[in-house]
Amino acid sequence: MFFRQLITSALTTLLCFSAWAAPLTPEQHAAKEKGIILYNQYKAISAEPYLEIAAQAGDKEAQYYLGEALRLNNRFMTEEAYKWYVAAAEQGDYYAMYRLSGTGSDLCSAIGNCPPDHRTPGDWLLLGRKTAQAFAEKGDSEAMYVLYYLTNNFEWLEKSAEAGLPIAQYDLARLYEQGKGFFFPPWKRSARVEELAKKSAEGGCIKGIMLYQNFLEGKKDIEIYWTKKAVALGSAEAVYAYGSGLAHVPKDYGYPLDLVKGYGFVYMLLELDGGGSLKEYAEDILPDIASQMTAKQIEQAKAFAEEWKATHPPLSFFPPKLGF
Template sequence: MHFKHLITTALMALAITAHGAINLTASQQSAKEKGITLYNQYKPSEPELRIAAEAGDAEAQFYLAEELRQKSQYITPEATKWFEAASAQGNLYAMLRLARSEGDLCATMNNCSPGKKTPAEWLKQARELAASKASKGDAEAAYVMYLATAELEWLEKSAESGYALGQWLLATRYKEGDGSFLLPWKRAEAVEHWAKESAIGGNPKGMMEYAAILFEKGDAEGFRHWNEQAALVGYATTVYGYGSDLAHEPDTYGFPYDVVKGYALIYLLKELDGGGGMDANVNDKLPKIAKKMTPEQIDEAKKFAKEWKNTHPPLSFYPDKLGY
């Protein structure tokens, strides 16, 4: 390695230590945002993420490592490098991924890259940092502590501190039977409470969980409201369902008939280019809706889809950071 490169690397490390993060240029930030959008759509995102990762951005380093890991189906040496780079900047999810490497396919194949620390050491570091942050009111850190320990108390703390993803997961865990309740209906009340809080907090999975609860209670209007809210934040699976409902393909939940908007939302999903296996659904649904429309209405719907894309968050499957 050239001396000049060593100096540059050292200066970059100092900048990270001093400020906690790298300040990206406008183009690097744009690449990072595009990369994360593509990642959340289950589309290839490596080139965009690499730009920001090489500039020193910890979040981009984590996502790049995940992209590399998922593409190879195990933690490759390069993925290890980026996980460790993100961990060095305090990225808790990167630490946990390294901590879980003993269960990775590379362990089965006996070709895991020798890292700077053992999985046990990474787990210890993640727990210590997350606990410290959680003690200062960091709700996401409490959520990470739950992921690191499987202790429900941490997830409850995260939910109580207002972390919407933690609230949805707590509702899910209660629904699955975790936690103790003296009376059976108290469990159901807790599930509904945290699903509602998550929905209000903006998490689309919480929105859909709460919508389902309301529908089971006979509140179809409440279901329709939260279904629409989940579509508005770009939750791809709900965009598909919402579009189908508006076009009455089928008419299950009593949505007002709007064939133009319904077609537009299904058409919008074509930009996923098969991400998440959505292409089969789209290719099946669009012709059925088109049969109800004039050519002019289809043109109008395509314009509506373009306008929606420009005025709403990007489509996303909202995958869990350590989901698979």
């Protein structure tokens, strides 16, 4: 009974504390956005100083992402990463609580150098469940989604998808595709996967778009439509596919030939000098595209790239917020 009262009291405190957090200044907000952009481009090392500006100012999302960046950069849970997860969790961030609930087998626990915060991974798991459930019961689809990972209760993922969260619709589609759940007659499984993939795509989930495109074989116009949607959202992979397709390099994939736009899209990928290999792919095919162009066309392509970047979301690999 005492432990239940302690968790309830802590939950009330966390929910209240999150309401007290001071808003970021424009400079701090810009630093946070820059940090998240870099993190989403697999540049976690470069993201750290930007995220720290907003994290030090008390922004719980920046604190969570800083913890993620530090953990990924060091390949394990460090004392510094743990500190920022705790800071975010103490403001009611259930993503951070989920991460903290899994530290029992991590290196910082194994060697005993996690900061003493008087909570075990089990404590964080229970608190994460209660925190997320409080929001889920009010209809918060994102809280339902995280609650699925905190409880392994499949119903929460179904509820999140039904409530319209695109990433939940994608995850549910993939689980159905892999055999989860019962469908009769069996062909209804594929129909349900396609339905969920389409809803996820319509909600702007890049993974949902890619999954839905698997159902569009022989429908090239519709497939290109969804590739263009992913490009407009900033998907780095879609930008490469569309740019190389427009340039017909390495081969003609059925896209209309447009060397200027093709070169421009591929050229944008040169800024991805963090993780992934798209920068190397871009460097490999740009000379082949350029060999078919005039100097003026190449300059037009570079100008197109700059204009596109100024009017569209930044390039992103869209890593899952729950991390790797």
